[in-house]
Amino acid sequence: xxxxxxxxxxxxxxxxxxxxxxxxxxxxxxxxxxxxxxxxxxxxxxxxxxxxxxxxxxxxxxxxxxxxxxxxxxxxxxxxxxxxxxxxxxxxxxxxxxxxxxxxxxxxxxxxxxxxxxxxxxxxxxxxxxxxxxxxxxxxxxxxxxxxxxxxxxxxxxxxxxxxxxxxxxxxxxxxxxxx
Ligand SMILES: Cc1cc2nc3c(=O)[nH]c(=O)nc-3n(C[C@H](O)[C@H](O)[C@H](O)COP(=O)(O)O)c2cc1C
Numbered sequence: 001x002x003x004x005x006x007x008x009x010x011x012x013x014x015x016x017x018x019x020x021x022x023x024x025x026x027x028x029x030x031x032x033x034x035x036x037x038x039x040x041x042x043x044x045x046x047x048x049x050x051x052x053x054x055x056x057x058x059x060x061x062x063x064x065x066x067x068x069x070x071x072x073x074x075x076x077x078x079x080x081x082x083x084x085x086x087x088x089x090x091x092x093x094x095x096x097x098x099x100x101x102x103x104x105x106x107x108x109x110x111x112x113x114x115x116x117x118x119x120x121x122x123x124x125x126x127x128x129x130x131x132x133x134x135x136x137x138x139x140x141x142x143x144x145x146x147x148x149x150x151x152x153x154x155x156x157x158x159x160x161x162x163x164x165x166x167x168x169x170x171x172x173x174x175x176x177x178x179x180x
Pocket of ligand 1: 011012013014015067068070113114115116
């Protein structure tokens with residue numbers, strides 16, 4: 001990737017992946033990016049569970065009634081956990097790590113998509129986080145913010161449309177609406 005300006009335009013959510021394996025070195029680079037992401041007070045109180053077992057990916061993909069199914073077809077899923085006891089901004093810290101991994105994945109020619117876990121529930125009211133905790137064995141103090149599914153894209157996605165950016169949501173100085 002040439003520069004960050006192009007990278008942010010190129011990153012799109014990818015939910016269909018090929019069978020191509022992700023090189024161990026690339027996976028490590030993605031995790032390295034997460035471990036370099038900013039955290040409040042430098043607490044770095046996140047954890048990442050890397051899953052590549054097909055059966056486990058399928059089980060994870062069922063942690064929500066909808067929106068999580070694409071994880072079954074990912075080559076690797078990274079479950080992003082925050083420590084609720086260590087920091088009151090665990091969701092922010094976890095989210096920043098997650099999106100940093102997504103940009104790194106794009107830079108490596110990989111596709112990725114975020115699967116929301118926090119505040120998501122099964123139809124019977126069971127939190128999706130509980131389902132993942134049961135499957136993956138993480139302790140009670142930790143909660144999953146999201147799962148990032150990663151793989152080589154099976155479909156091409158257009159880069160972000162430069163002409164469709166919501167510049168009207170950017171307010172200079174105050175929120176006051178500009179006069180026509
Ligand atoms: C906080 C957050 C939660 C998301 N949750 C899901 C999800 O559960 N399932 C999914 O398929 N995509 C999910 N996405 C991806 C969005 O649908 C996607 O980013 C959005 O449609 C814009 O498309 P783009 O990423 O290609 O620009 C999520 C993205 C964010 C930032």
